[in-house]
Amino acid sequence: MTSLWRQHILPFSLLLGLLAVGTIAGDYLLHRLNLVWVGRYLGIPGTILIIVSLIYSLRKRKYISSGQPKSLLIFHEFSAWLGSLLVLIHAGIHFNAILPWLATTAMGVNVVSGLVGKLLLDRARRHVQGEREQFQLNGLSRTAVEHAVFWDAVTLDAMTQWRKVHIPIFIVFVVLALGHIISIFLFWGWS
Amino acid sequence: MSPILKIIIAANLIVLTILVFVYPQLMVSPGKLIPGHIQLETDCFACHASFRGVDSERCISCHKPAEIGRLMTTGQPITKLKPLTPFHQQLIKQDCIACHSDHAGVKRISLHGHFKHDLLKIETRGQCQNCHKPPTDSLHQKIDGNCSQCHTPEHWVPTNFDHKTFFVLEGDHNTRCVTCHVRNDYSRYTCYGCHEHTQDNIRHEHIEEGIRNFDNCVECHRSGSEHDIRDGDGKRNGEEDD
Numbered sequence: 001m002t003s004l005w006r007q008h009i010l011p012f013s014l015l016l017g018l019l020a021v022g023t024i025a026g027d028y029l030l031h032r033l034n035l036v037w038v039g040r041y042l043g044i045p046g047t048i049l050i051i052v053s054l055i056y057s058l059r060k061r062k063y064i065s066s067g068q069p070k071s072l073l074i075f076h077e078f079s080a081w082l083g084s085l086l087v088l089i090h091a092g093i094h095f096n097a098i099l100p101w102l103a104t105t106a107m108g109v110n111v112v113s114g115l116v117g118k119l120l121l122d123r124a125r126r127h128v129q130g131e132r133e134q135f136q137l138n139g140l141s142r143t144a145v146e147h148a149v150f151w152d153a154v155t156l157d158a159m160t161q162w163r164k165v166h167i168p169i170f171i172v173f174v175v176l177a178l179g180h181i182i183s184i185f186l187f188w189g190w191s
Numbered sequence: 192m193s194p195i196l197k198i199i200i201a202a203n204l205i206v207l208t209i210l211v212f213v214y215p216q217l218m219v220s221p222g223k224l225i226p227g228h229i230q231l232e233t234d235c236f237a238c239h240a241s242f243r244g245v246d247s248e249r250c251i252s253c254h255k256p257a258e259i260g261r262l263m264t265t266g267q268p269i270t271k272l273k274p275l276t277p278f279h280q281q282l283i284k285q286d287c288i289a290c291h292s293d294h295a296g297v298k299r300i301s302l303h304g305h306f307k308h309d310l311l312k313i314e315t316r317g318q319c320q321n322c323h324k325p326p327t328d329s330l331h332q333k334i335d336g337n338c339s340q341c342h343t344p345e346h347w348v349p350t351n352f353d354h355k356t357f358f359v360l361e362g363d364h365n366t367r368c369v370t371c372h373v374r375n376d377y378s379r380y381t382c383y384g385c386h387e388h389t390q391d392n393i394r395h396e397h398i399e400e401g402i403r404n405f406d407n408c409v410e411c412h413r414s415g416s417e418h419d420i421r422d423g424d425g426k427r428n429g430e431e432d433d
Contacts, residue, residue: 172203187219
């Protein structure tokens, strides 16, 4: 239990909590230092970091062949997390247009699903499998085993769905973010 | 990814795209427009030029510079003038967005929103009182113009001017500025503007004390007190170096 908490739930909560705290702290600092205008431009490095993090996805799907998958995965996680933090600060706590907020929500779901996949899913799968084996060793019938692990299996299934959400919600995020970026280029005066 | 999921995602995105074009004011607009522009809410290109941002030419098509501050866009005269004098006619160029922002969300984060005095014609820049109400405190009541000697166009307040650092205005010296600053020229002063100090009696008193350099009075006298006399280094008489 201690191991489950320390190795999985704590880092999951920590990374997610840090994202929330970092966003609020960043937004507060920008307001406090009268640098709110800087937040407007943080969307650019945030987006670049998220795009760069996709090198891992390309490597995983064999579109590129160079690079250590494990190192690229670590870079993917770090870069996407940091990029998301910058985009969240960029969004601020200001609710204006719906489109960028839908994009931000999609990005948030994407981050959570990524963290679930990274930190919780594998452990939960092994936990449920271990339970099944233990019950089978105790001589329970197949039906009785499935009955005993029913709620754990349902939870695992829900977490698997989170993992499955990662790619579709990423596509939604890309399209919405693209819509936001195009609207900015279309209407904003950069000079 | 299952084909059904792909279809659901595509359908949702198509609906969102349609909503962007039907309700741009909700989907992409960074906040509400000012009340006067509410009828333009669904027509982004009434003010924006594609990929160039807000186009001043489009502003001017409704807000004619010659009429700004005098007539409303409906042609009716403006009765409540704010500021006191129309000044858009005195601008060197029409760069509306340099000072104005319209969407509520942009106003909040805008670097702009403050009038830039650099946009005024040079001959107009010094006529502060045309737009700014002169302060009514006793010091400013004695001053006529020349605001820029203490204030800057970037920050009207605070001004770091403190007359005490030059001379304490107390007793008989708490008088009209022009007594010492002839023609309200605050870059110069004279101590011979009153009956008390004449060139002859000042000269006589200083020569008597063996002082021959007495052209710059405030070098030694920072107040009217005869006990507060400093040497040329700004130290009070009797003060020693550490």
